[in-house]
Amino acid sequence: METLTGLLKKGQEILVQAGIEEAGLDARLLLEYITGKSRAYYLAHGEECVTKETADRYLELVTGRSQHIPLQHLTHQAFFMGYEFYVNEEVLIPRQDTETLVEEALRLLKGRQKPRVLDMCTGSGCILTSILLEVPDASGTGADLSEKALKVAACNARRLQTADRAEFVKSDLFSSEYFSGSVYDVLISNPPYIPTEEIEGLMEEVRLHDPRMALDGKADGLYFYRAITKQAMDYMLPGGWLLYEIGWDQGKAVKELLDKEGFINTEIKKDLCGLDRVVLGQKSLQEEQNV
Numbered sequence: 001m002e003t004l005t006g007l008l009k010k011g012q013e014i015l016v017q018a019g020i021e022e023a024g025l026d027a028r029l030l031l032e033y034i035t036g037k038s039r040a041y042y043l044a045h046g047e048e049c050v051t052k053e054t055a056d057r058y059l060e061l062v063t064g065r066s067q068h069i070p071l072q073h074l075t076h077q078a079f080f081m082g083y084e085f086y087v088n089e090e091v092l093i094p095r096q097d098t099e100t101l102v103e104e105a106l107r108l109l110k111g112r113q114k115p116r117v118l119d120m121c122t123g124s125g126c127i128l129t130s131i132l133l134e135v136p137d138a139s140g141t142g143a144d145l146s147e148k149a150l151k152v153a154a155c156n157a158r159r160l161q162t163a164d165r166a167e168f169v170k171s172d173l174f175s176s177e178y179f180s181g182s183v184y185d186v187l188i189s190n191p192p193y194i195p196t197e198e199i200e201g202l203m204e205e206v207r208l209h210d211p212r213m214a215l216d217g218k219a220d221g222l223y224f225y226r227a228i229t230k231q232a233m234d235y236m237l238p239g240g241w242l243l244y245e246i247g248w249d250q251g252k253a254v255k256e257l258l259d260k261e262g263f264i265n266t267e268i269k270k271d272l273c274g275l276d277r278v279v280l281g282q283k284s285l286q287e288e289q290n291v
Contacts, residue, residue, distance in 0.1 A: 002055040005046035007031065011062040018066035026071050027062065033075045034058045068204040081130040085156050090148035091124040092214040098190055100271040101245045101278050102130050105188050108241045108280070109135055115185035116140060118235065120173065120228055123214055125153025125166070127188060132162040139165040141182070145172050146213065173224075174231050183237045190245035191224035193217040222253060229257045238286040244279045251276035 002010075008031050015023035028039060034057055035042070035050065042048070050058075061074045070093055072078045078087045080094035081102055087093055109115050109131070115138045119128035122142030132138050142153050150168045157163040169178045194215045199207060206215070217223050225244060232242050242263060246254050251268040258266045263281030271277035 001049040001052070003047050003049055004031070004035070004037070004042040007050060007055055007058055008042070011058065014059075014062050014066050018068075020065060020068075026065055029071060030061050030065065030074070031058060033077070034061065068208065070205045070209050073209060078124070078126070080126045081134075083126075083130060083133060083160060085124055085126050085129070086152060086159060087124055088152060089209060090146065090211060091152045092190075092210050094124060094126040097271050097277055098127065098245055100269065101188065101190060101243060102127055102134075104269055104278050104280060105131055105186055105241075105243055106134055108243075109138065109186060112185055113137065114139070116183070116237075118143065118182075118184040118187045120187065120189040121191045121214075121224065122153050122168065123149050123190070125156045125168070127190060128153070128166060129156050129160050129162050131186075131188075132157075132165050133160060140167075140184075141178075142166060142168045143171045143173075143176070143179075144168070145170065146211070149211070149214075173227055174235060179235060183235055183240075185237055185240050186243065187228075187232050187236055187240065188243045189224070189228055191217070191228065193221045193224065193245075193247050193250060195219060195221040221247060221250060222257070225250075225254050225257055229261050229263075233261065233263075233283050236283045238283060240283045242281050242283070246276060246279050248275040248277070251279055254279040255281075 011027035012024050015027055064074050072087050072093045073089055076086055078085045078094045081099055085094055117131055117138055117140035119142045122128055122144045125142050128140050128142045144150050147170055154168050157166045169176050192215050194217050196216055199215055255266050255268055258281035264284055266281035268276050269278040
């Protein structure tokens with residue numbers, strides 16, 4: 001029978017041969033997922049035997065990873081802001097870069113009573129759900145054009161017990177009648193922002209397995225920033241904030257869009273790697289608008 005150590009070694013070899021960049025890590029994470037045992041456990045009990053069923057299932061997942069299927073699609077697990085989210089091929093996999101966006105939103109929400117949040121292009125719902133988990137009196141809306149993505153987002157809200165404070169709406173940006181008369185303290189979005197011609201140059205895991213509609217920002221990557229920014233103030237409370245995740249080279253262009261539409265206090269924020277990651281701006285207070 002196969003041992004834990006032997007099975008891990010076999011998985012590593014398959015992934016190394018397939019050119020998987022983090023072959024050792026992925027092989028280990030898949031073993032932990034399949035066996036339910038931690039790294040510390042199988043380091044101490046490496047000679048423990050596993051059942052044929054467990055070994056076969058593990059090697060099946062390793063084979064999938066060797067074909068560049070993302071690890072998160074194989075396990076249906078993605079960790080974001082310290083929470084575990086369900087994901088599948090219908091949504092963009094939550095990435096650590098996006099935590100910068102959520103952290104900025106949380107900073108701006110401090111002190112607001114019962115704030116309302118709109119997450120445009122919600123995908124897995126990880127942004128909205130994380131905010132609701134961190135701000136217990138907040139409520140919000142996640143909007144997306146993909147019905148399949150909205151099912152994933154609603155699933156995550158239920159799993160993480162925020163469903164009573166979240167609504168998920170199918171909408172092409174603000175086209176849904178749902179938004180008539182709706183206003184929010186924070187409008188947040190990680191929209192598709194990769195220029196169309198650059199998609200074919202992305203790593204295989206992204207290019208072939210992330211939903212294309214969650215990646216494609218049209219010709220220059222700025223289509224959704226323009227469309228959302230142009231309408232955003234109609235759905236924001238005075239003093240509310242608009243926040244975007246951006247590509248590392250899009251900060252100046254997106255900030256100019258917010259400035260052009262009359263947002264104040266616009267800023268570009270960097271992620272932990274020192275790259276431009278978030279652009280934000282504020283809608284003027286009513287008193288200022290009447291001056």
